[in-house]
Amino acid sequence: MALGAVAMLLLVLLLTVSGQRTGAALSALLSGAAGSWYAISSVTLVRAVPLALAGLAVSLAFRAGILNIGAEGQLLAGAVAATMISIVAPQLGFLTIPVVFFAGAFAGAFWAGIAALLRQKFGVLEVISTIMLNYVALQGVGYLVRGPLQEPTHIFPQSFSISKSAQLPAIIPGTRLHLGFLIAIVLAFLMWWWLRDRAGGFRLRAVGANARAAASAGQINVARTTTIAFLMSGAIAGVAGASELTGVTFSLYENISPGYGYTAIAVALLARLHPLGVLVTALLFGALEAGANAMQRDAGVPSVLVSVVEALLILLVLAGDRWRTRNGARTESGT
Amino acid sequence: MIATGAPDALVLDGVTHRFGNVKALDAATLRVKAGTVHAILGENGAGKTTLMRIAFGLVQPDAGSIQVNGAVARFLSPSDALAAGVGMVHQHFTLVPAMTVAENVALGAHGRFVAKQWATRVREIGSATGLVLNPSALIADLPVGAQQRCEIVKALARDVRILILDEPTAVLAPAESQELLTWMRGFADSGRSVVLITHKLRDALNYADDVTVLRRGATVLSRTIDEVSESELASAMLGQDRTSAIAIGSESKQIPPPAGSALAVLTAQNVSFRDSIGVTRVQNASLVVHQGEIVGIAAIEGAGQRELLRILAGRLQPTSGILSVPKAIGFVPEDRHADALMLSESLIENVALRDAGARRGRMPWPSLRKATTDIIANYQVQTSGADTETRTLSGGNQQRLIVGRELANAPAALVVENPTRGLDFRATTSVHDALRKARDRGTAVVIYSSDLDEVLELSDRIFVMHTGVLTASIRDRDVVGRAMLGS
Numbered sequence: 001m002a003l004g005a006v007a008m009l010l011l012v013l014l015l016t017v018s019g020q021r022t023g024a025a026l027s028a029l030l031s032g033a034a035g036s037w038y039a040i041s042s043v044t045l046v047r048a049v050p051l052a053l054a055g056l057a058v059s060l061a062f063r064a065g066i067l068n069i070g071a072e073g074q075l076l077a078g079a080v081a082a083t084m085i086s087i088v089a090p091q092l093g094f095l096t097i098p099v100v101f102f103a104g105a106f107a108g109a110f111w112a113g114i115a116a117l118l119r120q121k122f123g124v125l126e127v128i129s130t131i132m133l134n135y136v137a138l139q140g141v142g143y144l145v146r147g148p149l150q151e152p153t154h155i156f157p158q159s160f161s162i163s164k165s166a167q168l169p170a171i172i173p174g175t176r177l178h179l180g181f182l183i184a185i186v187l188a189f190l191m192w193w194w195l196r197d198r199a200g201g202f203r204l205r206a207v208g209a210n211a212r213a214a215a216s217a218g219q220i221n222v223a224r225t226t227t228i229a230f231l232m233s234g235a236i237a238g239v240a241g242a243s244e245l246t247g248v249t250f251s252l253y254e255n256i257s258p259g260y261g262y263t264a265i266a267v268a269l270l271a272r273l274h275p276l277g278v279l280v281t282a283l284l285f286g287a288l289e290a291g292a293n294a295m296q297r298d299a300g301v302p303s304v305l306v307s308v309v310e311a312l313l314i315l316l317v318l319a320g321d322r323w324r325t326r327n328g329a330r331t332e333s334g335t
Numbered sequence: 336m337i338a339t340g341a342p343d344a345l346v347l348d349g350v351t352h353r354f355g356n357v358k359a360l361d362a363a364t365l366r367v368k369a370g371t372v373h374a375i376l377g378e379n380g381a382g383k384t385t386l387m388r389i390a391f392g393l394v395q396p397d398a399g400s401i402q403v404n405g406a407v408a409r410f411l412s413p414s415d416a417l418a419a420g421v422g423m424v425h426q427h428f429t430l431v432p433a434m435t436v437a438e439n440v441a442l443g444a445h446g447r448f449v450a451k452q453w454a455t456r457v458r459e460i461g462s463a464t465g466l467v468l469n470p471s472a473l474i475a476d477l478p479v480g481a482q483q484r485c486e487i488v489k490a491l492a493r494d495v496r497i498l499i500l501d502e503p504t505a506v507l508a509p510a511e512s513q514e515l516l517t518w519m520r521g522f523a524d525s526g527r528s529v530v531l532i533t534h535k536l537r538d539a540l541n542y543a544d545d546v547t548v549l550r551r552g553a554t555v556l557s558r559t560i561d562e563v564s565e566s567e568l569a570s571a572m573l574g575q576d577r578t579s580a581i582a583i584g585s586e587s588k589q590i591p592p593p594a595g596s597a598l599a600v601l602t603a604q605n606v607s608f609r610d611s612i613g614v615t616r617v618q619n620a621s622l623v624v625h626q627g628e629i630v631g632i633a634a635i636e637g638a639g640q641r642e643l644l645r646i647l648a649g650r651l652q653p654t655s656g657i658l659s660v661p662k663a664i665g666f667v668p669e670d671r672h673a674d675a676l677m678l679s680e681s682l683i684e685n686v687a688l689r690d691a692g693a694r695r696g697r698m699p700w701p702s703l704r705k706a707t708t709d710i711i712a713n714y715q716v717q718t719s720g721a722d723t724e725t726r727t728l729s730g731g732n733q734q735r736l737i738v739g740r741e742l743a744n745a746p747a748a749l750v751v752e753n754p755t756r757g758l759d760f761r762a763t764t765s766v767h768d769a770l771r772k773a774r775d776r777g778t779a780v781v782i783y784s785s786d787l788d789e790v791l792e793l794s795d796r797i798f799v800m801h802t803g804v805l806t807a808s809i810r811d812r813d814v815v816g817r818a819m820l821g822s
Contacts, residue, residue, distance in 0.1 A: 199694035206688055209677035216650055216666065216674040217740075218691035 003270070003313065004284055010309045015301070025301040032294020033287040039294075042176035046248060048286030050075070050257065052184040053240035054264030055282050056191055057108075057233045059273040063195065064229035065208035070115060070130025071237040072261025073137035074108040078238025079245045080141060081107030083149060083252040086162035086245075096165045097179075101242045108238015109231040111137060116230040120223055126230070134261065142254050149252060158253035168247040180243030185279065187236065192275040204229050237261065263289075266314050272321070285310065342405030344369040344528040345421065345497050350389055350399030352382075352552075359385045361552040362399070365530075367497065367545075369404075372519060372529045374539035374560075376572055377549035378759040383532045384426070386549065387499045390530075391423040392416040403497070414443070422490030423499040426532075428482055432475035436468050436485050440492050460491050465518060480511035498522065499530040504538060507785075510635060510819075516542045534759065536568055537788070548572055572760065597625040600748050600779035601647055606656030608642045616642040617653070620805040622798060624748065629770065629780040631794025632805075633787055633815050639803040640783050641752070647781055648750040661748055663690075665741030665778075669753035671730075675737045678726040682718060683707045685725050686740050710739035715765060731762030738769050748779040755789065767793060787815065 011029070015022040033044050054071040061068035068074075081103040092099055115133060118124035142157070144150075149159040168178040195201035206214040207225045214220040240260065249256050267285055271277030292306035345367040352360040360382045367373040377383045388394040390401060392410030401408045403419045410416045413423075430439050437453040454470035461467040466484045474482060483503060490498055500519065504512035520542055523529050533539055539546050540560060548556040548571040556563070556571040601624040608617040616639040624630045624647075634640040645651035646658065648666040668674035676685055686707045687698060707721040714735040718728055725733065734754070741749060751770065755763040770793060774780050784790050790797065791812055799808045799818035808815050 197698055197700070199691065199696060199698055202684075202687060202694075202698050203691055205680075206677060206684075206691055209680050209684075210673075212674050213676055213688065214691070216668055217676075217737075218688040219650070220692040 003281070004287075006316065007284065007288060007309055007313055010312050011305065014305050014308060018305070020301045020305075021299065025295050025299040028298040028301075029291035029295040029306075032298070033291035038175070039290065041172060043290040044283070044287045045181060046176050046178070046286075047290050048282045049178075049180045049184050049247070050240045050244045050260040051263055051267050051285050052188065052279055052282035053180070053243060054237050054260050055267035055271065055278040056184070056188055056275055057236035057240065058264045059268035059271065059275060059278055060191060060195075060204075060236060061229060061233035062268060062273050063208045064204045064226060064233075065211060066226060066230050066233070067125075067127045068112065068115075068130055068230065068233050069127055069265065070112060070133050070261070071233075071240070071264045072257060072259065073130065073134035074111045074234040074237035075241040075244070075257055075261050076134075076137040076141050077111035077234075078104035078108040078241030079252055079256055080137075080144060080149075080241075081238070082166075082242035082245045083159050083162065086166035087149070087160055093165065096163075097168065097246065100166050100246055101183075101239060104238040104242025104245075105235040106238065108241065109235040112230050112234020112237070116227050119230075120227060138254065141252065141256070145253055151251070156253075159251045161251045162246065166246055167250060168243070176248070178243075178247030180247040183239070183243060184282075187239070188275045188279050195275070200228075237264075240264075263310070266310055269314055270317055272317070341369050343367060343402070344371075344404060345390060345530070346402040347386060347390060348400050348402070350386060350396045350401075352385060352389065352394060352396050359552055360389075360396070362554075363549060363552060364554045364557070365390075365547050366557065367528050367530055369528055370523055370526045371544035372523045372531055372542055374531045374533060374543035374546045375549065376533065376536065376539055376546060376568060378572055378761065381549040381572070382552040383549055384501055385552075387423060387501060387530060387532060390416070391421060391499060393423075417490075417493045417495065420494065420496040421499070422493060422495030422497070424483075424486045424490060424501065424503060426501040426503075428486055430474045430482055430485060430489075433473065435471050435473055436477075436488075437470040439474055439485060440470075440489050442489070444492075456492055457488060460488050464488075464491065464522065466491070480507055480514075483507060483511075483515065495527075497528045497530070499532070501532045502534065503531070504533070504535065512538075536565055539568070540565060569760075597627065599623045600626055600661060601781065602657075602659040603647065603653075604657040606643075606646060606653045606658055608639075608646060608651065609654045610642070616803055617646065617805075618803040619656070620800075620803075622647075622805060624779040624781055626747075626779055627774055627777045628795045629774050629782060629793050631790040631797045632781065632783040632800055633790045633797060633808070633819050634783065634800035635785075635819050638800045638819075640800045643800065643805065644750050644752050644781065644783055647748075661746070663744065663746040663748075665746040665749040667734075667737055667741055667749070667751040667754050669756055671733055671737055676725055676733060678724075680725060681722045682711070682716075682725055682728075682736060683721045685736065686710060686743070689740050689743065706743055710736060710743060714739035714769060731758045731765075734758055734762060734766060735769075738766055742769060742773050742778070745773075745776060746778060748781070749773055750781045752783050753785055754782065755784070755786075787812065787819070791815065 012022060015025050032039060034040050054075055057071045058068060082100045085100045085103040111133060115126050115129040118129045119126050145157045145159055151158055151160050168180060171177055171179055171182060195205060203220050203225045206218055206220060207222050211222050215222045244256060245252060263285060267278055267281045270281040288306050288310065292303035295301045296303040343366050347365040349362045349364060350360050351362055363382060363386055365386065375383045385394060389396050392413045392415050403421065408419050437450055437457050440457055441448055441453045457468055457470040466488050468481060468484055468488060503515055507515060516538060519529050531543060543560050545559050546563060547554055548568060550572060603620055603622045605619045605621055606617060607615060607619055609615050620643055632640050642651060646653050649660050649664050650666060672678060683703055687703045704721055710716060711718060716732050716735045718732060755766050770780055782790060782793055791810060797808045797810050797815060798805050799815055801819060808818055
């Protein structure tokens with residue numbers, strides 16, 4: 001909540017400095033993000049779902065010391081797989097949604113697996129490979145929606161609409177809030193519990209904290225643990241893609257993600273990589289972005305101002321952490 | 336020796352310094368005569384390094400004065416100190432690994448850098464002092480001993496007349512230490528002065544003219560070396576009550592080698608190891624370690640002991656040979672920050688690291704917490720609790736935590752590598768005690784230390800490793816020392 005206050009403060013500062021009509025802009029932002037039941041349930045929360053899922057993906061990887069910048073590409077891969085399954089298998093009945101999500105997770109893991117393999121076999125830095133794979137995924141989607149997956153009229157660069165049975169139900173009738181919201185919450189708690197209480201989760205954290213000590217003192221298979229974490233991270237990002245496709249867009253197109261995978265890095269860092277914290281920061285970012293659109297639409301203030309606020313928040317949190325470790329208890333002095 | 340009546344080379348008088356609320360130095364006094372080696376002894380945190388950092392202008396004292404050659408001096412920075420002829424070689428090297436020797440020596444000087452001039456300078460210093468270095472060699476390619484020489488040459492290039500050496504032998508093999516200390520003796524005999532900060536009483540007794548002992552920031556003893564005994568120095572360093580706790584030399588009773596019936600715990604037969612660039616590090620090593628004995632390995636740096644220890648600890652697969660080791664082996668690596676601890680995590684998490692690789696299912700946090708508090712109590716780890724961030728512990732307490740962790744659940748075997756590196760007497764003693772207790776409980780212990788005396792003191796049997804070849808040796812300092820050098 002303190003974060004929200006700091007965000008508002010920064011925004012007021014930026015609006016004033018850039019000479020915008022601060023009052024009008026703020027009220028547009030607030031009403032766009034939380035001004036009505038519709039704004040909350042159908043804009044802010046819906047927007048927070050992919051951010052939360054992709055944020056969980058990023059924080060899991062970062063916890064293991066893997067700099068997975070590729071949640072965006074893995075999310076797209078998940079969305080593609082979900083689209084394909086929804087189209088080729090519309091007759092699975094109640095199994096449709098689980099199968100679609102499983103396909104999304106698998107595709108996300110596969111996409112991350114390419115980077116994991118490159119890292120393991122050739123020592124390619126995952127920061128580079130995952131960023132590049134993001135573009136490959138984006139171009140791949142572009143090809144698919146103009147080729148094999150294009151809708152029947154061949155006019156728009158987008159896929160078929162997926163069948164009703166593959167669409168996520170609304171969890172509150174009359175709103176756009178879909179099942180993905182609950183999936184994100186359950187997944188966050190699951191991840192929190194797994195990291196804290198399971199041997200596998202501990203190994204992942206140990207490798208992230210000090211891989212050499214994990215190998216020597218813990219006799220942990222670092223390569224194996226790292227690969228598993230990478231694949232799991234990709235799978236969660238893939239779920240984000242499947243959820244967005246089956247819960248919001250219902251068809252595949254190039255701009256299905258306005259950079260959720262990148263914003264997710266901010267979401268994860270701001271939450272200090274804590275799974276439950278990710279839920280909070282995803283909500284904050286969801287609200288900020290929902291409000292930013294309203295601000296641009298209703299008050300004519302460019303929505304990039306909100307991106308600046310997001311960036312400043314990260315810098316503040318990181319600088320704060322750094323400051324704390326520097327001034328943290330340094331007990332020893334002398335030889 | 337310089338004629339009496341010459342002013343003292345370096346005098347620090349009533350120097351006081353606080354870090355926050357902690358008094359690191361409390362009216363400490365030091366008087367270094369010209370043409371002498373002056374040893375400064377003290378436990379970790381006694382203020383030795385802080386005092387010398389003040390003499391080198393890195394730290395400003397809160398009170399007290401500095402005199403160089405009889406004149407009052409005020410050093411606001413190391414360049415002031417260098418200008419007055421005071422130089423310091425730090426415990427942790429301050430060299431740029433990617434640069435050459437000449438470039439490193441030139442660092443900090445003014446004007447245009449002409450490689451040839453500096454190369455000549457390095458060679459001149461080499462021929463004048465015996466500290467020979469190849470000026471165009473990259474620091475990264477040099478062995479530790481040569482890097483140490485480069486540090487000293489760096490100071491000498493500034494015409495330093497008072498040289499402060501902070502634990503100079505900590506990183507050196509015995510032969511290199513010997514060489515350095517002998518050089519230091521000659522440097523002082525030529526009329527200049529050396530301040531030697533050290534943990535090692537023996538080095539002080541053998542090489543220094545005078546000795547000053549600091550305890551808790553205050554000077555507690557200052558005499559010429561002929562007037563003090565080893566035990567006087569030890570009790571000055573530790574305070575009266577602790578004298579009995581240190582055993583110097585190998586007075587510990589000789590334990591007979593285990594009878595043939597003793598159970599073999601670690602067995603290696605013709606074990607070899609070739610590293611990734613094809614160099615054979617361990618060559619047909621054969622070794623049996625029995626229940627309830629400490630086997631010491633003596634070697635100079637890079638003789639293959641690092642790899643052998645990891646093979647024995649089950650942390651490294653040998654390239655060839657037959658190896659039989661138990662499942663649970665404790666391992667204490669020499670670099671605790673890199674290889675043994677997660678500094679950003681709590682003590683409990685670090686204790687949980689043990690056996691994490693084989694663990695299935697839930698993490699048993701309640702029992703891990705109990706195990707951690709037990710280690711804290713049994714090994715006297717000074718900390719505010721099991722949830723403390725491990726980074727905040729001092730080196731000695733971190734090491735006690737590691738030893739406690741590796742000895743929990745009474746493993747069949749324990750392999751330790753330089754277990755007391757960088758620790759003070761008190762911490763060293765407690766680590767030694769823990770190793771002996773483990774041995775008495777039946778654990779098979781393998782120890783390597785770059786400090787030969789430590790190996791001799793702790794071990795029941797001794798092996799010497801030289802260029803990858805392991806041979807058994809008798810427990811004789813001279814014999815072992817020679818074997819380490821391959822003669």
